Amino acid sequence: MHLTPQQRSYFDTFGFLIFPGLVADCIDEITTAFENVWRERGGGHNGKPHSGERRSLIVPFIDQHERLCALLDDVRISGIIESLLGPDFNYWTSDGNYYTGDTKWHSHPFFGNLRAVKLAFYLDPLKAETGCLRVIPGSHKFGDTYANELHAFLKDSEELWSLSPSQVPSVALETQPGDVIVFNHCIKHGSFGGGKQRRLFVINCCERFPDEKLDVLQTMVGSMARFWVDSVYGKAMVETADAKRMKHLEQILANQNHLPALAAKAKLEMSEPSRG
Numbered sequence: 001m002h003l004t005p006q007q008r009s010y011f012d013t014f015g016f017l018i019f020p021g022l023v024a025d026c027i028d029e030i031t032t033a034f035e036n037v038w039r040e041r042g043g044g045h046n047g048k049p050h051s052g053e054r055r056s057l058i059v060p061f062i063d064q065h066e067r068l069c070a071l072l073d074d075v076r077i078s079g080i081i082e083s084l085l086g087p088d089f090n091y092w093t094s095d096g097n098y099y100t101g102d103t104k105w106h107s108h109p110f111f112g113n114l115r116a117v118k119l120a121f122y123l124d125p126l127k128a129e130t131g132c133l134r135v136i137p138g139s140h141k142f143g144d145t146y147a148n149e150l151h152a153f154l155k156d157s158e159e160l161w162s163l164s165p166s167q168v169p170s171v172a173l174e175t176q177p178g179d180v181i182v183f184n185h186c187i188k189h190g191s192f193g194g195g196k197q198r199r200l201f202v203i204n205c206c207e208r209f210p211d212e213k214l215d216v217l218q219t220m221v222g223s224m225a226r227f228w229v230d231s232v233y234g235k236a237m238v239e240t241a242d243a244k245r246m247k248h249l250e251q252i253l254a255n256q257n258h259l260p261a262l263a264a265k266a267k268l269e270m271s272e273p274s275r276g
Helices: 005-014 024-040 066-073 075-085 147-161 211-227 233-239 257-272
Strands: 016-019 057-058 090-100 102-105 116-122 133-137 171-173 180-184 189-191 198-206
Touching: 005 075, 016 075, 024 066, 024 090, 024 102, 024 198, 066 075, 066 198, 066 211, 066 233, 075 116, 075 180, 075 198
Parallel strands: none
Antiparallel strands: 016 180, 057 090, 090 198, 102 189, 116 180, 116 198, 133 171, 133 189
């Protein structure tokens, strides 16, 4: 599956696309794998079950289960990514989440100003009033006057516009399990009115780094040290990769030799008693 010229133009202009029912035929398998990862990890990144008090997070996520790794091999998924980032795109990482409450408006400008996308898989039916993803079309075009002003003023929406964050004009992407949303990392997105058990995992991908930006790639890889991981990718992701998938892993694998030392340092710093 590759995007049509019209879909690519829509994505470039507005910053998102939604694909209703794209993986509905295998959503039960995906959901079971999602729950298995949480169970095997003790309920979250800190080994504690999700309490509903705040977001629980696992990074990397799809890398923990062969069935979820295989989403990168699914032509419906890889075709979307290739259409937006090119056939040699990099799989960057993924995260699995149990969300609680509102998620403020935010965006994720990518390292080195490279093109990057998120694919979101929500595993519960969500509507505008129950925490579905909302996006502000066109807000991904950093450098554009509209996007720049929105970035500067959005946090002050109540003072400037007499609008609560949930009232800011946006598109609510209501979803059913099996739908897939793809959006530009830079787009302003958030959710409001959601409960304490919203299940979501996202796949993050970027275009391949040109040789002159490999130092930026290494800095990006180094940022993963905060998760105390020795590799950007989980064991299952690499061990089950065929040649086609490996094409999307190879550049990061070749530029992560410094990560174990950075992760060890980060873990040591976190475990040291505070001084004061």
